[in-house]
Amino acid sequence: MQQIKRWFKPLIFGLIITAIGWGATQYNPSELLKISINWEIDRPQLVNQKTLEQQIKPLINQSYQLDLHKVKYELEQHPWVQEAQVRRLFWDAIHIDVTTHKVAAHWENIDCKQPFEQEDCQGYITTQGNLIMPENLFYQIDGQTPSDLVLLKSGEHPKQYDSLLKDYRVYQKILSELTILSLTRSNIDRLTIKPNIAVVLGYNKQQQRLQDFIKIYKKLRQKIPLKKLNKATYDMRYPKGFTLKY
Numbered sequence: 001m002q003q004i005k006r007w008f009k010p011l012i013f014g015l016i017i018t019a020i021g022w023g024a025t026q027y028n029p030s031e032l033l034k035i036s037i038n039w040e041i042d043r044p045q046l047v048n049q050k051t052l053e054q055q056i057k058p059l060i061n062q063s064y065q066l067d068l069h070k071v072k073y074e075l076e077q078h079p080w081v082q083e084a085q086v087r088r089l090f091w092d093a094i095h096i097d098v099t100t101h102k103v104a105a106h107w108e109n110i111d112c113k114q115p116f117e118q119e120d121c122q123g124y125i126t127t128q129g130n131l132i133m134p135e136n137l138f139y140q141i142d143g144q145t146p147s148d149l150v151l152l153k154s155g156e157h158p159k160q161y162d163s164l165l166k167d168y169r170v171y172q173k174i175l176s177e178l179t180i181l182s183l184t185r186s187n188i189d190r191l192t193i194k195p196n197i198a199v200v201l202g203y204n205k206q207q208q209r210l211q212d213f214i215k216i217y218k219k220l221r222q223k224i225p226l227k228k229l230n231k232a233t234y235d236m237r238y239p240k241g242f243t244l245k246y
Helices: 004-026 027-033 049-059 068-075 163-175 206-220
Strands: 036-041 081-090 093-100 102-108 122-126 149-153 180-184 189-193 197-202 233-235 243-245
Touching: 036 049, 049 068, 068 081, 068 093, 102 163, 163 180, 163 189, 163 206, 197 206, 197 243, 206 233
Parallel strands: 036 093, 102 149, 149 180, 197 233
Antiparallel strands: 081 093, 102 122, 180 189, 189 197, 233 243
8 A cells, every 4th residue: 555655646746747748749829829700791702701811811810919900901902892890809809891892884994905805904893983803804793794784984994983983874864764885985975875876975065965865866766767776876076966877
C-alpha cells in the first residue's frame, strides 16, 4: 500500500503534464481570434458569399483589431454591392447585410466597334444612375437579361446624375404606352421605339419634338398601315415639319 501511495502522486503529476503538453500541441490561437460572420445577401445570385469572404479576409483576422468601417468599405468595392451594413453581434461575431444594385438599363459605348469583345464597352446603369461593369454581363437580374432591358448608348461612361438615364425616363413618360427599346446619344438623340420605330430628336427641344411625334404618329395611323409606320424613321429636327422614311 505504501508502495502504491509512493508512485501515485508522481503518476498523477505525469498525467497532468502530459495533458498540458497535448493541449499545447492542439492549441490554435487563430481559432480563438477567428471572427464568425452571419451573412444576409438580398440577391445571392449576383453576389457570391465566398467571393465576399475572400475580399474581407485580411480585415477579419483578429477580433480586437476589427474595423467595421474598413470591412464595409471593402465590401462596397464589389461592383454589384450597393450597400453593406456591418454590425458587431459579440466580440468574435459580426452580422453583414448586403444590398445589391437594382438595374435600370443596359449600356453600350457607341465608340466601340465590338462592344461584347472589348473592355469598358458595356455595362449596366443602376437605378441611382451609376455605371457598373461586372465581368459577367449575362446574369439574369430579376428574370431579365441585358436584351430585356432598355439599351442606352453614349460615347462617354455615364456617371451618377448623368442626364442619359434621366432623359430616357422623361422620354418614356412622354411616350406613355409606347415602349423605348433604345436611346442613342451622340451629337444628337435618337430613339428606337417598339416594335422598330426610329425617332430622330436632335440636340435640342427633344421633349417638344417627341410630343410632336406622338401627335403625328396618331394621325398617320389613320392613313398608313401600321406595318409601314412601325418600321419607319421619323426625323423631327425640322422647324415646321418632319420627314418620314419607310
